[in-house]
Amino acid sequence: MQFIEIYNRIIAHWGDKIDFSDGAISEPEHITPGTTPTQDKSFFSLSFAAQWDRIEEAVGHEDSYSDLMVWTMYQVFHTHARQLFLQKEYKLNPKEISMSEIEEQYYCNLQEEGWEKEFATYERNAE
Numbered sequence: 001m002q003f004i005e006i007y008n009r010i011i012a013h014w015g016d017k018i019d020f021s022d023g024a025i026s027e028p029e030h031i032t033p034g035t036t037p038t039q040d041k042s043f044f045s046l047s048f049a050a051q052w053d054r055i056e057e058a059v060g061h062e063d064s065y066s067d068l069m070v071w072t073m074y075q076v077f078h079t080h081a082r083q084l085f086l087q088k089e090y091k092l093n094p095k096e097i098s099m100s101e102i103e104e105q106y107y108c109n110l111q112e113e114g115w116e117k118e119f120a121t122y123e124r125n126a127e
Contacts, residue, residue: 001121004125014055016094020048020081020084021090022047023081026044107124
């Protein structure tokens with residue numbers, strides 16, 4: 001399966017705007033024992049999370065490539081949303097986020113345990 005095929009199937013679900021104006025920055029709720037604490041504060045937006053939930057439900061879990069792409073896009077968009085929120089910007093266009101950045105995260109996610117089958121047939125191509 002090629003990245004560009006998966007990307008094109010899923011990006012349309014995100015629309016032209018992710019609104020996270022209801023977001024909040026907070027201290028991490030818990031630190032896992034045995035890990036190095038991070039200085040990063042947590043970011044959460046109920047409207048952004050709800051948009052992700054709707055997309056996840058619409059895409060479903062039958063196609064594992066698409067399922068993972070929804071999660072990957074959320075991860076990447078969340079990072080950008082957090083940075084923008086700190087700059088007092090509250091919206092982003094998902095189509096403006098670099099495909100190569102999304103592909104890098106997707107490739108990383110495919111290397112996690114349980115994704116061996118998908119990783120074996122994955123073809124990298126972000127442009």
